Amino acid sequence: MAGPAVALLILFIVVPVMLAFVLAFTNARLISPRPATFVGLHNFANLFSDPVFWASLRNTFYFAVVVVPIQAGLALVLALLVNAKVRGTNFFRTVYFVPVVTSMVVVSLLWRFLYQKDGLLNALISAVHPSYAPIDWLNDPRTAMPAIIVMSIWQAVGFHMIIWLSGLQTIPAELYEAGDLDGAVGWKRFRYITWPSLLATRTFILITITIAALSLFTQISVMTQGGPLDSTTTVVYMAVRTGYQQLATGYASAISLVFFVLVLIVSGVQRFLTREKD
Amino acid sequence: MSTVVENPPRAGRSAHRRRAGWLVQTGRILLALLFAGPLLFLFVSSLKPDLQIFADLRSWRAFVPLGHVSFANYSAVFARVPFARFLMNSIGISVLTVVLGLLVNSLAAFALARLQWRGKQLVLTGIIATLILPFETLALPLVWWVNKLPWLTMNGFHLQLTTGWLDTYQVQIIPFVANAFSVYLFYQYFTSIPKELDEAARMDGAGWFRIYRNVVMPLSGPAIATVAILTFLPAWNSYLWPLMVVQSEELRPVMIGIQYFFQLNVSWGQVMAYASMITLPVLALFLAFQKAFIGSIASSGVKG
DSSP states (O other), rough: OHHHHHHIIIIIHHHHHHHHHTTTOOOOOOSSSSOOBTTTTTHHHHTTTHHHHHHHHHHHHHHHHHHHHHHHHHHHHHHHHHHHTTTTTHHHHHHHHHHHEEEHHHHHHHHHHHTTTSSSHHHHHHOOOTOOOOOGGGGGGGTHHHHHHHHHHHHHHHHHHHHHHHTTSSHHHHHHHHHHHOOOOOHHHHIIIHHHTTHHHHHHHHHHHHHHHHHHHHHHHHHHTOOSSTOOOOOHHHIIIIIIIIIOOOHHHHHHHHHHHHHHHHHHHHHHOOOOOO | OOOOOOOOOOTTTTTHHHHHHHHHHHHHHHHOOOOHHHHHHHHHHSSSSSHHHHHHTSSGGGGSSOOOOOOOHHHHHHSSSSSHHHHHHHHHHHHHHHHHHHHHHHHHHHHHHHOOTTTHHHHHHHHHHHOOOOOHHHHHHHHHHHHHHHEEEEEEEEEEEEEOOOOOOOHHHGTTTHHHHHHHHHHHHHTTTHHHHHHHHHTTTTOHHHHHIIIIGGGGGHHHHHHHHHHHHHHHOOHHHHHHOOOGGGGHEEEEHHGGGGGGOOOOOHHHHHHHHHHHHHHHHHHHHHHHHHHHHHHHHHOO
């Protein structure tokens, strides 16, 4: 009975992974009259001497390093704000969650407009600040990545709010009652009761946000195409551009392989750092 | 499980507490505006001509449907793209992925959770190991790979074996049917159902498939809802994959249609109309099944 699922997983996950390992060492092209030939480390040599690759690696890390703590923290704040039995809590949960349900493609499009030089954001700023010189957010190498970061957090933070919330609700009420007797309120209550109880949730959130952040692609594809001046090119975006537009499957597989190793290392390190200490 | 404790109010601190409550409530409202604002702007702008969208930007009018409001942008969308076709494609692809996914993944989870067989632990570990692979790492070799796969097609009344899945419906469905996370969620849920039920059913002469269909699945409503939602959303929203594997217009899903609105001079009103049209169905589903949606995300986070 497990047969169909296992067969499909092998066919569409295990085989592609192994193919990535094989194709990365060939000059395979998606559509080519000639069969692929073995080229050794040629793709990797090219990759490591490609300044775009290093830029995309830097951008990917930049994005992840900023997004992971801010998104996780903001999601926790939201969760604490809506984790109460007061009227309207459900309404706020729903509203904060709405961007999650909206597709990233639509969100990226919408924010592309908000970020335009004559777009909503500049208009709103200059309405309150008349001497403000409008910024072309996505076309300025200094502001393009921060703009994408803000939008990405806005879209996904509701998802992690719900996960924090489910963690918060598994904390036994007796813990808070006991803390209350000891005078643990406000910050202390959070520091000594809530935070330690969220260990498993914390690990899960950290790892899911990190993997999602390292996989940054859609926003880039819809909003900036890696520009301006490669200030927003990411590893996945570069891989897709190489493999899909230039049909260079072998080279793209090499990029994918490097990315895969990257994800493995980062999530391995995180698992090690957040392991449960007995 | 979901008991939320509020501190009992104490004498002397209640004024302070009330002010804190006020602050929190203000914070909630401001955040709600921040989250709802851009989407409200999207829907409102979809009803306005381009000139008015820009004219309204500097004031609160950007967020209210006032002035030259009409569905003109929407009819323009229909004139520009075969929207009905895209919509049917997306619905068909999403629904099939969900239905097949529910069947295949629950069967696998049933075998793993309720049956005894050799190598079971190994298979379970293998399935869970695939969880850490982001789809993006597989996408490119996968494109190359599906282009080599065989498929049976109907040529008149003759079945014909063809190779290459690029530019088909199945390439948008079948690779996403089996999903390690869905298997895992079902597995978790199935292990919580008492085994005595299986034994009782077996006494009555039921085979494994009957136990799956008549005992375990009817008790698994929440797990089914979770997997259905978590399969539906990415299927509906998928962008990277169809971008790479679908060329023909008649096979395209709605998200790819967006590209039609970025040729030459962009009409933002039309872009907003198209974006609204592909967002509203999912938003309506979300509001109707809001509890299950949020519950499903929450349960997906409960994994140690």
